[in-house]
Amino acid sequence: MGSPIESEKSASSAPPSGSGAPAGKRPGPFSLVLSWAGANKRYLFASVACASVAGLMTMVGYLGVFNIMRAAYEGTCTSSTLRDNALLTAVGCVLQYACFAASSVLSHKGAYKTLFDVRCRAMDHLAHAPLGALDERGVGRIKTVLVEDVERLELFLAHSIPEAFMYLTGPVAAFAFLCSVNAPLALATLVPFACALVILAVIFSRMNKVMERATAALARMNAVMVEYVGGMRTVKALDMGTASFARFRRAIDEEHGLWCEIARKTGPGYAAYLVVIECGLLIMVPLGGWMFATGAVAGSTYLLFAFVGSLYLTEIRLLQEIGTKLAQVGSGARRVQELLDVPAFGGGRPFPDRADIELSGVGFSYDGSVEVLSGIDLSVREGERLAVVGPSGAGKSTMVELVSRFYDATAGTVRIGGVDVRDIDYDDLLRNVAVVFQKTFLTSGSILENIRMGSDASLEEVREAARLACIDDFVMGLPQGYDTEMGSLGNRVSGGQRQRIAIARAILKDAPILILDEATSAADPENQLEIDAAIANLSAGKTVIVVAHRLGVVRTCDRVAVIEAGRLSCVGEHEEVLRRCPYYARAWADYDRARSLEIGFGASASASAPEAGAPASASGASAPDPVSAPDPLAPPDPSAPSFVAPAAGARAASAEPLAGKEARHA
Numbered sequence: 001m002g003s004p005i006e007s008e009k010s011a012s013s014a015p016p017s018g019s020g021a022p023a024g025k026r027p028g029p030f031s032l033v034l035s036w037a038g039a040n041k042r043y044l045f046a047s048v049a050c051a052s053v054a055g056l057m058t059m060v061g062y063l064g065v066f067n068i069m070r071a072a073y074e075g076t077c078t079s080s081t082l083r084d085n086a087l088l089t090a091v092g093c094v095l096q097y098a099c100f101a102a103s104s105v106l107s108h109k110g111a112y113k114t115l116f117d118v119r120c121r122a123m124d125h126l127a128h129a130p131l132g133a134l135d136e137r138g139v140g141r142i143k144t145v146l147v148e149d150v151e152r153l154e155l156f157l158a159h160s161i162p163e164a165f166m167y168l169t170g171p172v173a174a175f176a177f178l179c180s181v182n183a184p185l186a187l188a189t190l191v192p193f194a195c196a197l198v199i200l201a202v203i204f205s206r207m208n209k210v211m212e213r214a215t216a217a218l219a220r221m222n223a224v225m226v227e228y229v230g231g232m233r234t235v236k237a238l239d240m241g242t243a244s245f246a247r248f249r250r251a252i253d254e255e256h257g258l259w260c261e262i263a264r265k266t267g268p269g270y271a272a273y274l275v276v277i278e279c280g281l282l283i284m285v286p287l288g289g290w291m292f293a294t295g296a297v298a299g300s301t302y303l304l305f306a307f308v309g310s311l312y313l314t315e316i317r318l319l320q321e322i323g324t325k326l327a328q329v330g331s332g333a334r335r336v337q338e339l340l341d342v343p344a345f346g347g348g349r350p351f352p353d354r355a356d357i358e359l360s361g362v363g364f365s366y367d368g369s370v371e372v373l374s375g376i377d378l379s380v381r382e383g384e385r386l387a388v389v390g391p392s393g394a395g396k397s398t399m400v401e402l403v404s405r406f407y408d409a410t411a412g413t414v415r416i417g418g419v420d421v422r423d424i425d426y427d428d429l430l431r432n433v434a435v436v437f438q439k440t441f442l443t444s445g446s447i448l449e450n451i452r453m454g455s456d457a458s459l460e461e462v463r464e465a466a467r468l469a470c471i472d473d474f475v476m477g478l479p480q481g482y483d484t485e486m487g488s489l490g491n492r493v494s495g496g497q498r499q500r501i502a503i504a505r506a507i508l509k510d511a512p513i514l515i516l517d518e519a520t521s522a523a524d525p526e527n528q529l530e531i532d533a534a535i536a537n538l539s540a541g542k543t544v545i546v547v548a549h550r551l552g553v554v555r556t557c558d559r560v561a562v563i564e565a566g567r568l569s570c571v572g573e574h575e576e577v578l579r580r581c582p583y584y585a586r587a588w589a590d591y592d593r594a595r596s597l598e599i600g601f602g603a604s605a606s607a608s609a610p611e612a613g614a615p616a617s618a619s620g621a622s623a624p625d626p627v628s629a630p631d632p633l634a635p636p637d638p639s640a641p642s643f644v645a646p647a648a649g650a651r652a653a654s655a656e657p658l659a660g661k662e663a664r665h666a
């Protein structure tokens, strides 16, 4: 199949380097991190400068102590020698502290600004990526990258870089000084260092092999955890506690096992490294002593090497910790880059003036092998209302998602106003197509923020949208009104109220194209009237595609399209489709039967009882009657006949989506 994604996101939102470059020429993870730092590098450079001075200051203490020892050895030590060198050491300490503090502040400033930029860039990139690419990765894995892997960059930028300079500059300066005094002895000081480096290389190679697996295990644990907590309601409802907890436990066990393996493989090496790097005294004291005894070096030189020469390299042991962090940073940076490399939707033309929709020869496959849609030719005129019906799994949702470009068609073309949706600027397209799903997503902010969804609409505009969505009264009845946090409401918001909040969003968006994917099928009878009225307000004057499970919706649309097994089996006006399409005729016939059952039921129970199976049916006559609800897409008219009666009695349990027939049709 042809790639559904034709272009990467514009360079401004792509990482400065990396994206789009051939894999072979990719910069390493550390160059990547530095390139992401962008203008924040100035803080990092300043931090490195301060850290280097702080590193040099370590040597001042050694120098002070050495001066005193040498004076004592030569018999020239006076109180002023002690005072001057004590002062020198103190000044060195203060300067080291000041420089290190400045370095730390600067590096954190640069690091957190970089983290902010990388997270924003990644979120912006994901917002432009096809849903399929996000599904493939899963919420847990994406969370691991955005939270933990990005956080690791802080280790590199705020700690590893300045600390590496700090721990290196002092020893390098000391080595240069020692070389100027006695080169052979200075070189001998490097023997423990060389051995330690070999040990370090072995530790790193072992670490790197396991680290990838450890991070993958962490990502898996995150994914299972997110699933477990997110699906808690289902887990409890179906009493799946033990089974799903077993998966969670396995993921934790796997992670724990890997860290034990890391400890086993690197622990002994690390101990050897620490011992070797600190064993300079074992070489310097006998070697320097022998040279002193043979007259090759002066007593003061022997003291210098025995003291400074055997200690200055111990500073370097901290580099091992940096190395361990770098292994984690490297794998984290690679995963961040992988996320930024997810091809994103582009397109540059503004949204067209006309809002008609045309699908020509459209085919789609989620996985590249199974065709979910094929050969769809369908056009929707501007201002027309098209109902899409068909059996469950036929591809209705998939088809409408191609219009809003949640996915790109893998064959054929989807056009709006004559322009291929892939050529329309993606943000502009999303601004002009409003989608209301059955499953409503609400964020954790206030109700006001939930309706605004990032727009700068005033409170009055939000309230007007909420009034049209028939949710204003409910919100104003809350103690904190529109400032009520969604989290604080908990279960006090019903599914229908959530849907009306989503509809208020769509009204506020005022897009010329409106897609309703079963937006009302989950509503309970109490909410039905209000949702229907809200949808009527929402759809006025728009090009509307409504994926319908309720025949009432279908009858108020201009035309009906029937999708069966991924193909458009019939399209036309209701009467015509009824004649030509067996599925559609059967669905209406089913409704007839369900309706007569309901009438029978209603006659024996209560003339005004809500539909059977609805939660409110037990509550008696006070609940609004969904059967007399207005059509959602029709102008609000309380006297209009109803089509909203999915099923009754036995039929309700096996309801095919279109399980009913409106009374008018009968």
Ligand SMILES: Nc1ncnc2c1ncn2[C@@H]1O[C@H](COP(=O)(O)OP(=O)(O)OP(=O)(O)O)[C@@H](O)[C@H]1O
Pocket (backbone or CB within 6 Å): 135, 366, 367, 372, 390, 391, 392, 393, 394, 395, 396, 397, 398, 399, 657
């Ligand atoms: N994200 C996905 N990845 C892979 N396959 C998918 C995905 N979403 C849907 N499908 C498959 O594509 C087919 C069409 O699904 P779609 O959701 O479009 O059907 P539908 O007609 O809307 O069904 P329903 O009426 O039950 O909502 C189904 O076989 C479904 O299993």
Ligand SMILES: [Mg+2]
Pocket (backbone or CB within 6 Å): 396, 397, 398, 517, 547
């Ligand atoms: Mg669907």
